[in-house]
Amino acid sequence: MATKTSHFKVDNGDMTLIEFESGRRLLIDCKIRCAADDPDDDTPDVGTQLRNRLLTDADGRLYVDAFLLTHPDLDHCCGLERHFHLGPVSDWKKEDDKIVIREMWSSPMVFRRADKKNGPALLCDDARAWAREARRRVKLFRNDGYLLDGDRIVIMGEDVDGKTDDLGSILVKAGQTFSRICGQVDSSFSALLLAPMLADDDEEEEVLTKNNSSVIMQLTLAAEGELSAAQYLFGGDAEVAIWERIWARYLAAAVQYDVLLAPHHCSWHSLSWDSWSDLREKAKVSPDARKALSQAKPGAYILSSSYAIEDDDDDPPCIRAKREYLAILKPVAGAFHCLADDTGTEPMEISVSRYGPKLDGKRLAASIALGTGIGSEALAHGG
Numbered sequence: 181m182a183t184k185t186s187h188f189k190v191d192n193g194d195m196t197l198i199e200f201e202s203g204r205r206l207l208i209d210c211k212i213r214c215a216a217d218d219p220d221d222d223t224p225d226v227g228t229q230l231r232n233r234l235l236t237d238a239d240g241r242l243y244v245d246a247f248l249l250t251h252p253d254l255d256h257c258c259g260l261e262r263h264f265h266l267g268p269v270s271d272w273k274k275e276d277d278k279i280v281i282r283e284m285w286s287s288p289m290v291f292r293r294a295d296k297k298n299g300p301a302l303l304c305d306d307a308r309a310w311a312r313e314a315r316r317r318v319k320l321f322r323n324d325g326y327l328l329d330g331d332r333i334v335i336m337g338e339d340v341d342g343k344t345d346d347l348g349s350i351l352v353k354a355g356q357t358f359s360r361i362c363g364q365v366d367s368s369f370s371a372l373l374l375a376p377m378l379a380d381d382d383e384e385e386e387v388l389t390k391n392n393s394s395v396i397m398q399l400t401l402a403a404e405g406e407l408s409a410a411q412y413l414f415g416g417d418a419e420v421a422i423w424e425r426i427w428a429r430y431l432a433a434a435v436q437y438d439v440l441l442a443p444h445h446c447s448w449h450s451l452s453w454d455s456w457s458d459l460r461e462k463a464k465v466s467p468d469a470r471k472a473l474s475q476a477k478p479g480a481y482i483l484s485s486s487y488a489i490e491d492d493d494d495d496p497p498c499i500r501a502k503r504e505y506l507a508i509l510k511p512v513a514g515a516f517h518c519l520a521d522d523t524g525t526e527p528m529e530i531s532v533s534r535y536g537p538k539l540d541g542k543r544l545a546a547s548i549a550l551g552t553g554i555g556s557e558a559l560a561h562g563g
Contacts, residue, residue, distance in 0.1 A: 183532035193255035201368035212259025248285035250416030252307030260306035269330030283332035404534035415443035423469035445486035447496035480514035
């Protein structure tokens, strides 16, 4: 099967489907708004678009092999309860026709830090539903010592005070690489978990907030016999503090990418401690955060899952962040794409061959014409 990634148009939010060469599918975040479900609304119907890209099991149930929630903000989990089955698979109902999540990829740390700062009541309903389902699956593992499809969970990153020490085979620690999905080794991908990471002290714990506890992952995809055909870097809403720490703790190879999903919807706060709206051009880039996000390989793509990027005070998306990414891409002849600038309502799709990732030629030409790709006037601004 062809290796492919689909990037859904959800304005400021994330929703990406990875189709591995093995045929398995990984969904990273979702944002399916009520307007997207309304046939009389022109919001892209990303729920139907997702369903059209999924397989059904022997019982006629649509499923994703794994679903990674990078962090529990509404723009990363919206529509979870409406579109996905939660609870034992035996409770699935044909009339509801919800999507089965065979395996959850979830971080308890990001929920703990969200609760500590805001309290659980401020989490959206979909985030609380995810947390309940994650706890159900972990409890089942602790009771039975094994899990089956529909009950599986992989814990992304350790929790504090040894709370995850007994999870053994379902725990992935920061800095570890894994290639298992639904309990099986799958040679068509490998994933390096970079964060969330445990804090070294109380002061650092205060810095590592919910956004800075996003799951950050380098995903390597195989295609046509090439095990490292493409590397993707996903960072949720991670901001400058965690990118600085990642640069300090990992080798540059850990953050190399052919495709980067610009963190926090092309926010300036992933690159700087300064406020863009307050300081504008006087705002300073963090050298280490920029280095962490600058490891673009030749011909790399940077995607902004956001609204259209304008020269204004908005953040995210931020025009200054876009210009910084364009400057990063210039030496490697890469291209920047905002999903909002892409024509039509269908997801932007990138195919991966043994020679690397490739965006449809018509879309690449259109993005350059709109001033979003290499060769556009935006490069003249520099950093």
